[in-house]
Amino acid sequence: MKAFVVNKYGKDEKLHLTSVLEPSIKDDEVLVEIHSVGLNLLDSKIKSGEFKLILPYKMPLILGHDLAGVVVKKGSMVTRFNVGDEVYARPSDMHIGAFAEYLAVNEKDLALKPKNLTMSEAASVPLVALTAWQALVELGKVEKGQKVFVQAGSGGVGIMAIQLAKYLGATVATTASAGSFALLKKLGADVLIDYKNQDFESVLKDYDLVINSQDARTLEKSLNILKTGGKVISISGPPTPDFGKKIGASWFVRSILSLISFNIRKKAQKRGVCYEFLFMRANGGQLEEIAKLIESGTINIILDRVYLFEQTNEALAYLEKGHAKGKVVVEVK
The missing domain is CATH 3.40.50.720 (NAD(P)-binding Rossmann-like Domain)
Structure with missing residues (x-):
């Protein structure tokens, strides 16, 4: 599969589009085909090494903390989701990697995508x-x-x-x-x-x-x-x-x-x-509650810009300028 990889820590480091193995899943995970990914300054801070002390990721690393997509495979212990479900998530720390075509996500981190949102809108929400x-x-x-x-x-x-x-x-x-x-x-x-x-x-x-x-x-x-x-x-x-x-x-x-x-x-x-x-943590149950508020119209989604997958570096650079009004999203599929 295609993924954007960062090879070493550094503020000016670029992400590199490359081919990597499709992830395998554990019994309590699903494989999500990613349609859209939301960008966050946390991605930039991890890339620069700012959080090495509390999040000691090994390089090379696939960044990406927000995703929306479709379940294409499920582990034997997964009970809450089925193949074909449209989902959104902020994967747990040390299990990120949404700047890719697929990601294995623990079912406790997942929730069904709000029905009234597009994939890009949903990907902007979790973190x-x-x-x-x-x-x-x-x-x-x-x-x-x-x-x-x-x-x-x-x-x-x-x-x-x-x-x-x-x-x-x-x-x-x-x-x-x-x-x-x-x-x-x-x-x-x-x-x-x-x-x-x-x-x-x-x-x-x-x-x-x-x-x-x-x-x-x-x-x-x-x-x-x-x-x-x-x-x-x-x-x-x-x-x-x-x-x-x-x-x-x-x-x-x-x-x-x-x-x-x-x-x-x-x-x-x-x-x-x-x-x-506060360093937020993944929580699928809370995403379910948030989805209810979105579907009821209590919470509205504001997108600033949507980029193509090949433009992920440009999207991250734009986010880092600090001028976005709303969320910046990349469409993977």
Whole structure:
């Protein structure tokens, strides 16, 4: 089969289109013929080596964390899916590889594709939707009447988080360029802040939760808009020793994580607020719940650009520029 492979870590490394063996499946896996794949900055960060400490992938590596396609083979223990099912997934860490024509996926990571979405639309959903769900529902435990600040509202996670927070009954603030305001207001944002001309720290006050996706300076400023007992959940780091413990990291790795997150954890404690790092995980059950929200019209899908499979490098380069409004997708089939 054809696949895009990265041969070594490096920020400027390119993906190489090559022929590799079609994956075999285990008893609890299905083989998915991939129709479309969603691109994420996580692909770029893994390629550059930014996550080597917590995701020690061996090279060469097939990247790709989001897929939509059709089940063409199933293992003997698979009970939830059949050949011919249209599915979507974010495969588990260490089992990625969606920049390819086929991928073996554990059935616990899979869900049936939302019926009202195309393959390309469905492929744009899993990672960002699971991130929003795990931040707002699992960790944030957002309730009706609370106030949530979602940074970078026009990005993939931002678009999902705004809609999900609104569904949960929160007042939602976000940052974006003025050109994105109409779209984000339509999706449910209540407070719109032009990051080019306004400082969110001077606009927002007494928030319950912040979803941080930006740099260290923005993270520190986010602490100041929270009320006592509020929480910042960061999807851009720094990782914490608690996170290291969750993933079974070694004592050495947990020590490093403790060191690099010490300042922000100390500042949060001094402010009487909480800091948590979220590195989303695969979860087919949560994707089933998300599919219901999509099919009911509660969550809408926004695509920025769709590329051909042969243009995967160009698609990733465009994503890395940070100007996409919505998701970037590659059509494999």
